[in-house]
Amino acid sequence: MTTSKRLYSEHQPRFAIAPMMAWTDRHCRAFHRQLSRHALLYTEMVTTGAVIHGDRDKILGFSDLEHPIACQLGGSEPEAMAASAKIVEDWGYDEVNINVGCPSDRVQSGAFGACLMLEPQLVADCVKAMKDVVDIPVTVKCRIGVDEQDPEPALDAIADAVVTAGADALWVHARKAWLKGLSPKENRDIPPLDYDRVRRLKSRFPDLFIGINGGIGDLELAETFLPEFDGVMLGRAAYHTPQMMGEVDRRVYGDTGEDISPWQAVEAYLPYIEARLSEGARLSNITRHMLGLFHGRPGARSWRRILTVEAVKPGAGTEVVEKALAAVQPQDHADDDFSESDIGSGEAA
Template sequence: MTEKRQVSYDLNDSAIPRFSVAPMMDWTDRHCRSFHRQLSRHALLYTEMVTTGAVIHGDRDKLLGFSPGEHPVAFQLGGSDPADMAASARIVAQFGYDEVNINCGCPSDRVQSGSFGACLMREPETVAACVSEMKTAVSIPVTVKCRIGVDEQDTEQALDAMAAAVFAAGADGLWVHARKAWLQGLSPKENRDVPPLDYDRVLRLKKQYPDKFIGLNGGLASLEAAEPFVGPLDGVMLGRAAYHDPALLGAVDRRLYGAGTGDVTPWQAVERFLPYVEAELVKGTKLSNITRHMLGLFHGRPGARSWRRILTVEAIKPGAGPEVVEKALAAVTAPGQGRSVAGNRSDHAA
C-alpha cells in the first residue's frame, strides 16, 4: 500500500481558503457551485451536507459527483461514528474533493436525531475521534465547522473544548459560525438570525491558536463586512449573502487573493456559464434546476426584475434551453454594454 502524503493548510501558503461559500442545504449543489466558479477562480466552494449513511449506501455518483471545473471544492459530511466518518472520508477523497469537513453546526431536528450537527458541541471528544480516524484514512485536509456553543453552554468553555480536542486530533482547520445554536425553541432559520453574533469570541480563539487555520462564518453580508477579518483570522465564509447576491463573488479574487485580474462582471459570468448550461441540457438536466441559482445575479441593477421573471417563468417550460438565459440577459444589458451574448460566446470559445 502506498503511504499517504498528509496535506494540511499552511498559513504561509497563498492557497489557503481565505474565502469560501458556506455549505447550504438545497442550495450549494453542483450547478450552484459551477455557477459560482465562473465568478471566482480561488474561492473554496462547499457541497451541501451529506450524511455518512448516504455516502456509504446511497447513489454516490449522484450525491458526490462534481465537475472538474469546480476545484477547489470541499465536501461537508454529517455523522458522528468515527468508523463511518473515516469510511465516508475515504470515498470523498477517492472522488477527488480537496477537503472534507465535519458538520458540528446545523441545529435542525433531523440532524439532532442523527446525533450530529450542532449537538456535537456537547461532545468534543466524539468529534476528535472522528477527526483522528479521518486523518488516518485520507490525505486531504480534514476540517470542522462548528458554533460557539449550544443552549446554556458557556461559549468560552464550549468553543475552547472543541478547538482543543479537534486540533489535538489533527484537524487542519476550524470554521466557526459566531453564534450559539439553540436546539430547543428556535427553528433552523431563526438559529441563523436570532442568537447574537460574537465575532470577538472567534478572534480570542485565534489568539490561542496563531498557527492553526481558523475561519469566520455568520452574519457576514458583504465583502466589505468580511474583508477586515482576513488577517486577524485566516478566512471568511459567506452563505446567504453570496447565494442571494452572487455578483459579489466577482471581486473575491482581487480583494482577498491579490489576483491581478479584473473583477468578473455578472454579464461575463453568464457568458462563461452558458457552455456548462448547454452541456447539462444535453445530459437531460432541466434548465430550471440550473437557473434557480442565478436569480440574484443582477440584484440591485436595472433590469433585475425582468431577469428573475424570465428565468423563473420560462426556464420551467418543457424544452427550455439556453435561449431563455440569453433572453433574460438581454433584459439587463444596458445600452452601450457591449457585444451581444452570441458574440461574446464566440470570442470565449475561440
Template sequence: MAKYPDHKCAVAPMMDWTDRHCRVFHRQLTRRTLLYTEMVTSPAVIHGDRQRLLGFSDIEHPIACQLGGSEPEELAKAARIVEDWGYDEVNLNVGCPSDRVQSGRFGACLMLEPELVAECVAAMKRVVSIPVTVKCRIGVDEQDPEPALDAMADAVVAADVDALWVHARKAWLKGLSPKENRDIPPLDYDRVYRLKARLPHVWIGINGGIATLDEAEVHLAHVDGVMMGRAAYHDPGVLADVDRRLYGEDAPAADPLRAVETLMSYIEDELARGTRLNQITRHILGLFQGVPGARQWRRILSEDSVKSGAGPEVVRAALAHINRVALDMQG
C-alpha cells in the same frame, strides 16, 4: 499540523442551495474561493448513489465535501470515498441545528461531545491525505461559549485537525427552528477572535452574517479565513471581486454578464444530459442584484425556465434584457 491552503474566502455549505450547478456558477465568478457541497451524511456516502451525491465538475476545484455523522469508523470510510472522488478537503459538520440532524446525533448537538468529535477527526485523518476540517458553532443552548468553544477547539486540535471554521453564533436546539437559528442567536465575532488569539498556530476561519468584502477584510485582520453564506447566494456578484480584493488576482469573469455567457456551454451540456433548466437558473436569479433590469431578469428566468422544453434561449432572453437596459441608460 500541516499547513492548510490559503483559503481566505469560502462559500458555506448550504442545504438545497450549494449543489453542483450552484458551484459551477460560482466558479465563473471566482477561481480562488473554496466551495462546499451541501452536507451529506456518512451512511449516504457509503450506501447511496455516489454520482448523485458526490459528482462534481473539474472546474469546481478547490472543493470541499461536508459530511454529517458521529461514528468515527463510518466517517473514516466515507472520508476515504470522498478523497477517492477527487475532493480537496473533507469537513465535519458540528453546526447544523435541524431536528433531523439532532435525531441522528450529529451536527450542532456534537458541541456537547468534543471528545467524540476529536475521535471522528482522528479516524478520518488516519485514512486520508487531504485536509480534514471541522465547522462548528460557538456553543449550544445554555453552554457558555467561552469554555464550550475552547473545549471543542482543543479537542480537535489534539486530533490534528487541519482547520476550524466557526459560525459565530450559538445554536439553540430547543425552541428555535433551523431558519431562526441562522438569525436570532446574536453574532459574537469577538469570541472567535479570542480563540484565534489563544491558538495562533491553528488555522481558524469565521462564518455568520458576513455580507460584504469590506466586512470580510475586517475579519481577516483577526482570523485566517471568512466564509460567506446567504449573502453570496442571494447576491453572488459579491464573489466577482473576491479574487482581486482578497488574493490580488484577476477574476475569471470581467463582469456578471461575462459570467453568464461563460456558463452557457455548461447549461447546454447539462440540458443535453436531461437536467431541467430551472435546476440551474434558480442559482443565478440574484446575480444582477441592484442593477437596472434585475427584476425583469428574475421574472424571465423564474417564469420561463420551469416551462416544458425550456432551453438556453430563456437565459439569452433574460441576458438580452439586461443588455438593453444598460444600452438605454447609456443613450
C-alpha cells in the same frame, strides 16, 4: 491533485462559500466558480449513510471546474466518518469537513451537527479516524456553543479536542445554536453574534487555520476580518447577491486582472448549462441559483421573471438564459425589488 495538499498548509482558502442545504448543489457551485477562480466551495451537507450506501454520482458528483471544493459530512460514528472520508477523497474532493453546527431536527435526530458541540471527544475521535485514512485536509465547522453552554469553555473544548486529533482547520460560525425553541432559520439570525469569542480562540491558536462565519453580508465586512483570521466564509449573502464574488479574486487574493462581471459569468456558464441539459437536467434546477445575480441593477426584475417563468417549460434551453441576459442591458433606472422570498431560504450547515 496538488490543490488539496496545500489548501491549509499555505492558508489558501481565505474566502469560502458556506455549505447550505438545498442551495450549494453542483449547479450552484459551478455557477459560483464562474465568478471566482480561487474561492473555496462547499457541498451541501451529505450524511455518512448516503455516502456509503447511496447513489454516489448523484450525491458526490461534481465537475472538474469546481476545484477547490470541499465536501461536508454529517455523522458521528468514527468508523462511518472514516469510510465516508475515504470515499470523498477517492472521488476527487480537496477537503472533507465535519458538520458540528447545523441545528435542524434532521441532524438532531441523527445525533450529529450542532449536537456534537456537547461531545468534543467524539468529534475528536471522528477527526482522528478520518485523518488515519485520507491525505486531504480534515476540517471542522462548528458554533461557539449550544443552548445553555457557556461559549468560553464550550468552544475551547471543541477546539482543543480536534486540534489534538489533527484537524487541519476550524471554521467557526460566531453564534450559539439553540437546539430547542428556534427553527434553523431563526438560528441564523436570533442568537447574537460574538466575533470577539472567535478572536479569543484565534489568540489561543495563532498557528491553526481559523476561519470566521456568520453575519458577514458583504466584502467590505469580510475584508475587515482578514487581518485577524485566516479565512472568511459567506453564506446567504453570497448566494442572494453572487455578483460580489466577481470581486473576490482581486480584493481577497490580490489578483491583478479585471473583476468578473455578471454578464461575463453568465456567458462562461452557458457551456456548463448546455452540458448538463444534454445529460437530462432541467433548466430551472440550474438557473434557480442565478436569480440574484443582477440584484440592484437595471433589468434585474426582468432577468428573474424570464428565468422563473420560462426555465420551467418543457424543453427550455440556453436560449432562455440568453433572453434573460438581453433584458439586463443598461437602462435608465433600476427596477429591482429582490427579496429572499424570490428563491426560498437555505439552511446553513
